[in-house]
Amino acid sequence: MIKRPFFSLGKPKLKYPVDDTQEQDVIRVIPLPDRVTFFLEDPYERNEGFLIKPGDKIKTGQKLKLTEDDKDYVISSVTGTIADISQYRGYLGKTYAAISIDTGDEEQWDDKFKEGxxxxxxxxxxxxxxxxxxxxxxxxxxxxxxxxxxxxxxxxxxxxxxxxxxxxxxxxxxxxxxxxxxxxxxxxxxxxxxxxxxxxxxxxxxxxxxxxxxxxxxxxxxxxxxxxxxxxxxxxxxxxxxxxxxxxxxxxxxxxxxxxxxxGQIPVSKLLTVINKDNTTVHVRARVGTHVKEILAALDIETYHGDQLVLGGPMTGHALYSEDLPILADTDAIMVHDKDNVVLPSDCHCINCGECVRACPARIPVNMLIRVLENDLYEEAAKEYDLLSCIECGLCSYVCPARIPIFHYIMLGKYELARIETVEESNA
Structure with a gap:
């Protein structure tokens, strides 16, 4: 799959596999789940004045947001009853409001979009x-x-x-x-x-x-x-x-x-690619908010202790800690890694091989960037070593012989830098 130039004097080229099977356009439809979950990006820091609450009846296609002034909203993919609204801490510690809805027996569509x-x-x-x-x-x-x-x-x-x-x-x-x-x-x-x-x-x-x-x-x-x-x-x-x-x-x-x-109906289903442990793929269509375990069960994919679940693909996806997490409206893939094939990161220091620098399509001095990120110098990383120029391809981690989780350091650095800038703006 990888084409590496002589002495690695160039970027690795990972070719996309061409699916020649006649079943490549077959889409498996996942049954309607018993419960769906949505994440609102607004931090769940308030406990009163919500427009919605547990026990409320919800229709398919209904717009849901916490307060009238909120810009962020989600569209319910099922008809049912709100079971819970709670705080969820996601990737890099970002806080969300998690809205769980128990699916009802009869589907009813909200007509506000169609009428207006x-x-x-x-x-x-x-x-x-x-x-x-x-x-x-x-x-x-x-x-x-x-x-x-x-x-x-x-x-x-x-x-x-x-x-x-x-x-x-x-x-x-x-x-x-x-x-x-x-x-x-x-x-x-x-x-x-x-x-x-x-x-x-x-x-x-x-x-x-x-x-x-x-x-x-x-x-x-x-x-x-x-x-x-x-x-x-x-x-x-x-x-x-x-x-x-x-x-x-x-x-x-x-x-x-x-x-x-x-x-006249807001789409509520998501098409995604499911990548099995042997790298075979299947296309499925599921309601947004369906939990990952429901999709894996429908496909008869079993997971065991030590296996790794990834939302997304092998280069840019984010690992999951639970099958109870949902697919979102922008989830394009679920990948299941067998525990025997999981490559674990190390705590080694940079060995100055230069592989990450050669692989970087944005021409960032990654070997220097990782040093300042390891020492929490996020502003210096942005000003001196082009942190914000990273396009998040993950090639630096892929080629690193020391198995340093460079990609994760960069993602954390961007997140922490944004937090620093937010605090500075609020104190200005």
Whole structure:
């Protein structure tokens, strides 16, 4: 799978496997779960004045948020009763409000979206489509940045072994066409293009947009590299892609936009790739909020003590500590690692081999960056060693012979730096 140049004088190239089986477009539908769980990004620090509470009856497609002033919300994927609202501490210690809903016997759809959103406008999208399956970040940015001039539809998957967006391009051409027209109306973007692998270029050509072919070698399929490859530029150091008028949205989210306005119902199911212990894959569709254990049970995948569960793919995914955690609207994959194949990190110090520097697509001096991060010097890491330029590909950890968890140090560094800046702003 890996192509390493002589003496490692270059970046590793991880090729995406090509699925030649006739069952690649078969999607297993996971049964409706007994309970779903959602996470609201608002910190759960209040205990009164909530709009919702345990015991409340909820309909499928209903918008849920804690208070009237909150911008963050989730869309219920089931009809049932709120069982619990509690605090959940997630990745890197970030605090969420966890809302659990027990599923009822008869499904009923909330009609507010259907009655009030006949046309695909920006206002309607911001009000109801901020949690689109496939891409939860695209719609919210439309309210905080200048109008987008260019939109790139991502028909690729950012991690190896994952093929969720590729399957959408392969099987949902008509819905993609409709979704693109709605996307034009919502954003007013003058230029829309789609990025796909060479194998899907002919199918993507049936869609009325400019097709850009990306060679499926990791990390070519990461969003930042896709946009740089297509546009031939990067944003200024102090700006984001959205601030210069460029947005990227996953193909699954475009189909979700199409289904929302065509059917009058907010999509509540998520397509994802499940990667088994032997690296075989299967595509499943499950309600957002379904617990991981429900999906594994439906696929007859057993886990044992020492096995590792990952939300996402092998390069950029996050390990789970419990099968009771849910899939979210932006979960593209679940990976199950056999305990015998789990590579454990070490507490060794850097041996100055330079592998991480050669592998880094952002050309960051990773060997120096890891030293300051190990000593909690987060501001120095950003100012002197380009911490914020990291595109989170994970190649540094992949090639490190000392097994230093470099990727995790970087993620922690970004999180802690953001906390420091928030405190400084509040004290200013």
């Amino acid at each position: 959103c006949q046309k695909p406008t920006l206002e309607n999208s911001l009000e109801f489509l901020g949690c689109l399956p496939g891409d939860t970040g695209f719609i919210p940015i439309l309210d905080t940045h200048p109008p987008l001039n260019t939109i790139i539809i991502n028909g690729l998957d950012k991690d190896i072994l994952v093929s969720t967006n590729q399957l959408i391009v392969q099987t949902e051409t008509d819905s993609l066409k409709t979704g693109i027209e709605y996307l034009r109306e919502i954003t007013g973007a003058g230029e829309i293009m789609i990025a796909v692998s060479p194998e899907l270029a002919s199918q993507a050509g049936e869609i009325d947009v400019d097709v850009k072919v990306i060679e499926p070698s990791y990390p070519n399929t990461l969003p930042e590299i896709i946009m740089k490859s297509i546009l031939g530029k990067t944003p200024p150091a102090d700006e984001t892609w959205e601030q210069i008028g460029v947005g990227l949205i996953n193909a699954e989210a475009v189909v979700a936009i199409s289904n929302a306005f065509t059917k």
